Amino acid sequence: MIELLSPAGSWDALIAAVQSGADAVYMGFGSFNARRNAQNFSDEEFARAVAYCHLRGVKVYLTLNTLLNDRELPAAADALRRASDMGVDAVLIQDWGVLSLARQVAPDLPVHASTQMSLFTAGGARLAEKLGIERVVLARELSRKDIAAICAGCDAEVEVFVHGALCMCYSGQCAMSALIGQRSGNRGTCAQPCRLPYGVNGPCAVDHPLSLKDANLSAYLRELEELGVACLKIEGRMKRPEYVAVVTAIYRRLLDEKRAPTPREAKELEAAFSRDGFTDGYYRGEKGAHMLGTRPENARWPEDLFARARQEYENGEHRPVPVVMNCTVRAGEPAALTAEARSAHVQVTGPVPETARTRPVSAEDLCQRLSKTGGTAFVPASVNADVEDGLSLSAGAINGLRRQALEELTEQLSRRPICGTWPRRTAEEVPLPPCPDLPKKPQLTCSIARADQLTAELAENAEAVYIPLELLDTMELAPFAQQTKLFAVLPRVYRTEDEAAFRARLKGAAELTGAVVGNLGHLSIVEGLGLELRGDFGLNVFNSRSLLFLREQGLQSATVSFELRHQQVRDLQKYLPCEAIVYGRLPLMITENCAAANRTGCTHGKGCTLTDRTGADFPVLCAYGCRNEIQNSRVLFLADKPEYQRCGLTYARLRFTTESPEECLSVLRRYQGHSDWTPADYTRGLFYRGVD
Numbered sequence: 001m002i003e004l005l006s007p008a009g010s011w012d013a014l015i016a017a018v019q020s021g022a023d024a025v026y027m028g029f030g031s032f033n034a035r036r037n038a039q040n041f042s043d044e045e046f047a048r049a050v051a052y053c054h055l056r057g058v059k060v061y062l063t064l065n066t067l068l069n070d071r072e073l074p075a076a077a078d079a080l081r082r083a084s085d086m087g088v089d090a091v092l093i094q095d096w097g098v099l100s101l102a103r104q105v106a107p108d109l110p111v112h113a114s115t116q117m118s119l120f121t122a123g124g125a126r127l128a129e130k131l132g133i134e135r136v137v138l139a140r141e142l143s144r145k146d147i148a149a150i151c152a153g154c155d156a157e158v159e160v161f162v163h164g165a166l167c168m169c170y171s172g173q174c175a176m177s178a179l180i181g182q183r184s185g186n187r188g189t190c191a192q193p194c195r196l197p198y199g200v201n202g203p204c205a206v207d208h209p210l211s212l213k214d215a216n217l218s219a220y221l222r223e224l225e226e227l228g229v230a231c232l233k234i235e236g237r238m239k240r241p242e243y244v245a246v247v248t249a250i251y252r253r254l255l256d257e258k259r260a261p262t263p264r265e266a267k268e269l270e271a272a273f274s275r276d277g278f279t280d281g282y283y284r285g286e287k288g289a290h291m292l293g294t295r296p297e298n299a300r301w302p303e304d305l306f307a308r309a310r311q312e313y314e315n316g317e318h319r320p321v322p323v324v325m326n327c328t329v330r331a332g333e334p335a336a337l338t339a340e341a342r343s344a345h346v347q348v349t350g351p352v353p354e355t356a357r358t359r360p361v362s363a364e365d366l367c368q369r370l371s372k373t374g375g376t377a378f379v380p381a382s383v384n385a386d387v388e389d390g391l392s393l394s395a396g397a398i399n400g401l402r403r404q405a406l407e408e409l410t411e412q413l414s415r416r417p418i419c420g421t422w423p424r425r426t427a428e429e430v431p432l433p434p435c436p437d438l439p440k441k442p443q444l445t446c447s448i449a450r451a452d453q454l455t456a457e458l459a460e461n462a463e464a465v466y467i468p469l470e471l472l473d474t475m476e477l478a479p480f481a482q483q484t485k486l487f488a489v490l491p492r493v494y495r496t497e498d499e500a501a502f503r504a505r506l507k508g509a510a511e512l513t514g515a516v517v518g519n520l521g522h523l524s525i526v527e528g529l530g531l532e533l534r535g536d537f538g539l540n541v542f543n544s545r546s547l548l549f550l551r552e553q554g555l556q557s558a559t560v561s562f563e564l565r566h567q568q569v570r571d572l573q574k575y576l577p578c579e580a581i582v583y584g585r586l587p588l589m590i591t592e593n594c595a596a597a598n599r600t601g602c603t604h605g606k607g608c609t610l611t612d613r614t615g616a617d618f619p620v621l622c623a624y625g626c627r628n629e630i631q632n633s634r635v636l637f638l639a640d641k642p643e644y645q646r647c648g649l650t651y652a653r654l655r656f657t658t659e660s661p662e663e664c665l666s667v668l669r670r671y672q673g674h675s676d677w678t679p680a681d682y683t684r685g686l687f688y689r690g691v692d
Contacts, residue, residue, distance in 0.1 A: 002225045006248045009237035014049050016245035019313035021252030024059035032064050050086045051414035056319040059089040059418045065114035067095050067186045067542035077105045081426040084109040087417045097545030108424035110134045116172035121496040122153025124521025129156035141592040143285035149496040151228030164235025166212040168194040169589035176588040178563050184691035199611040200599040209595045213293035216278030219260045242306035245313045246272040271302040289598040322381035325370050329353050329387040339405040344412035348404045356392040363387045369398040435573040442649035449657045451475045453664050459483040466516050470624050472509050481511035489516040491624035492538045532556050544573035551576045565690035569647040577650035582638045584655025585631035594628050619658050637682035639670045
C-alpha cells in the first residue's frame with residue numbers, strides 16, 4: 001500500500017501528523033538538515049519522538065540532507081550512529097560524502113536519496129539503487145510520464161512530493177540565496193529570494209516571475225499508486241502543526257477511500273495554505289505563467305479550521321494499537337499474562353492466587369480489568385482468561401499484570417524500527433587513505449555557452465574547452481581538437497527519454513576527449529564510452545569524502561562547490577584532481593519554467609534579464625529543453641587574487657556565458673598574466689565569505 005509521509009518540524013507537528021493518519025514522518029535533529037530554521041529536535045526529544053511514532057506503527061525518517069564540510073563530518077558520523085541506535089527507519093541524504101560515511105558507520109541504516117540529489121531519470125535512480133539507496137525522492141518538476149518511466153526503470157522505491165511549496169529552481173541546484181546573502185539552500189538556510197519581485201526585461205515592479213504556486217496532486221493519488229509510486233510526501237516542516245493536521249487528514253481519507261477530494265476538502269486545503277491557489281502543471285506536463293503565485297505577507301491563517309484540527313488531534317488517541325491478551329490463573333502457580341501487539345510479544349507473571357474466602361475471581365472479572373487500557377496507546381482487540389474455580393486475585397495484582405505487560409510491549413515496539421534489520425551494527429569511520437601529491441599551479445580550462453566564443457586562440461591557450469552537448473552538431477570541432485582537449489558538457493537537467501540520444505551523440509563525436517558530468521544519472525549515459533570524465537559543479541562537491549566517492553565512480557577530476565571558501569578548498573584531500581570556477585557569472589538557478597516565455601513570450605534561445613529591487617540585472621540564458629539558467633548579476637573575478645593558485649587545484653575554470661569572443665580572449669590573457677584587463681563590475685563570490 002502506498003505510504004503517506006508528513007512533515008514534523010516540531011513536537012506539536014509530529015503529534016498532528018501521527019494522530020491525523022501519517023504512515024511516516026520526516027524530521028531533523030541538530031543542524032544537518034535542509035530546514036535548519038525549523039524547530040527540529042534535541043537528541044532526547046528525537047528519541048522520544050521515535051518511540052512515540054514506532055509505538056503507533058509510524059515510520060521515522062531522519063533528514064540529514066545538506067552539504068557538509070570536512071570539519072562537520074565527524075559530528076555527522078555520530079548523528080548517524082545515534083539515529084541507527086534509536087531505530088530510525090531511514091535517513092535522507094544529499095551529500096555523496098555523507099552517503100559514503102553512512103555506509104561505514106551505520107551499515108544497517110536504510111538510506112533514501114533526498115530530492116536535493118537532483119534525481120529525475122531512470123538512469124540516475126538505477127545508479128542510486130546500485131549504490132545501496134533504497135528509495136529515491138524525485139524532483140518536483142516531473143510529469144506523470146517522467147514518473148512512470150522511472151518507476152518502470154528501476155527497482156528502488158520512488159517517493160513523490162504531492163502537496164506543498166514548489167521551489168522555482170531544481171532542488172540541490174540553487175545558489176541564489178547563497179550568492180546574494182550567504183544563506184545556502186544546500187545547507188538548510190535558504191532565504192527564499194525566489195519569492196521576491198523581479199522585472200523581466202525591465203525595471204522591478206510588483207511582478208513575481210520566480211514564485212510558484214504550491215503543488216496539489218490530491219486528485220491523482222490513485223493514478224500515482226498505479227504508476228508504481230511507493231510514497232507520497234507532504235511538504236511543510238516550517239509550517240504550523242494545524243496545517244500538517246489538516247493536509248494529512250484529508251490525504252489520509254482520500255487514500256483510504258480511493259477518491260478525489262470533495263469541494264469542501266479542496267477549499268480546506270486551499271485555506272490551510274496556498275499561493276493564489278494551487279498548481280498541478282508539472283505533473284500534467286505543462287509549464288507557464290498560470291503556475292505562478294504569491295502569498296501576501298499579511299495573509300491570515302484560517303483560525304477556525306485550525307482550531308477544529310487542533311481539537312481533533314490533541315484529544316484522544318486516534319492511532320490505537322490493538323493488543324491481544326491471554327491470562328492464566330491456576331492454583332499454586334503465579335498468575336501469567338501474555339500480550340501481543342504487531343510484532344511484539346511479552347509474558348509477565350504476578351502473585352500466586354489464594355483460595356477465595358468470599359467471592360472468587362471469574363474469567364469475566366479478569367477480562368474486564370485487563371481491558372482497562374485507558375491512558376495508553378493500546379486498545380483491546382481480544383482478551384481471554386483461563387481461571388480455575390475458587391481462586392482469588394486482587395484487583396491490584398491484575399492491574400499490575402496489565403500495566404507491566406503494556407509497558408514491556410511499549411518498550412519493544414518503541415525501540416524497534418518498523419521494518420529492516422534489528423539490532424543494527426554501528427562502527428567507527430574508516431580513516432581516509434593517503435592523498436596524491438598536489439600540483440603547484442592550476443591549468444586554465446574554459447567553458448563556453450555559444451559556438452562563437454570558441455576561437456583558435458582560446459583553444460590554443462586552454463588546457464581544455466567545455467562545450468554544451470547540444471552545440472556539438474552546430475560546430476566544426478576538428479580544427480580545435482588539434483589544439484586542445486574538447487569535452488562535452490552534459491545538460492544538468494534532462495529526462496529519461498533523452499538518455500539514449502545523449503549517448504548516441506557522444507559516441508558520434510570522435511573529436512571529444514571526454515565528458516563533463518553534473519548529475520548522478522550522467523554516469524549511466526557515458527558508461528563504457530572510453531571518455532575522460534570530469535565532474536561538474538552540479539555534483540555539489542563539498543568535502544573530501546565526496547571526492548573519494550566520485551573517484552570510486554570512475555571520475556578523473558571534479559569541480560568543487562563554489563559555495564566553499566578558498567581555505568576550505570585548500571584543505572580538501574585531493575583524491576581527484578580538483579577544479580574550481582575562478583571567473584564568470586555563477587549559475588544561480590536552473591528552472592523548468594521560462595521567465596521570458598511566461599512574461600513576454602518565447603525568445604527562441606535569446607533568453608532575458610531579471611532585475612531585482614536594487615536594480616541588479618541577472619542574465620537568463622536558455623538551457624537544454626527550453627529551460628532557464630539564471631546567472632549572477634556580476635562576474636566572479638579572481639585574477640588579481642593569488643589564493644586560488646594556492647588551493648591545490650589542478651584546473652581553474654573560466655566560465656564564459658554572456659561574453660563576446662573578444663571578451664573571452666581578454667579574460668584568458670589576464671588570467672595568463674599577459675594583461676591588466678579588469679571587468680567593470682565584478683564580485684569575489686563566496687571565495688572569501690563562504691556560506692552559513
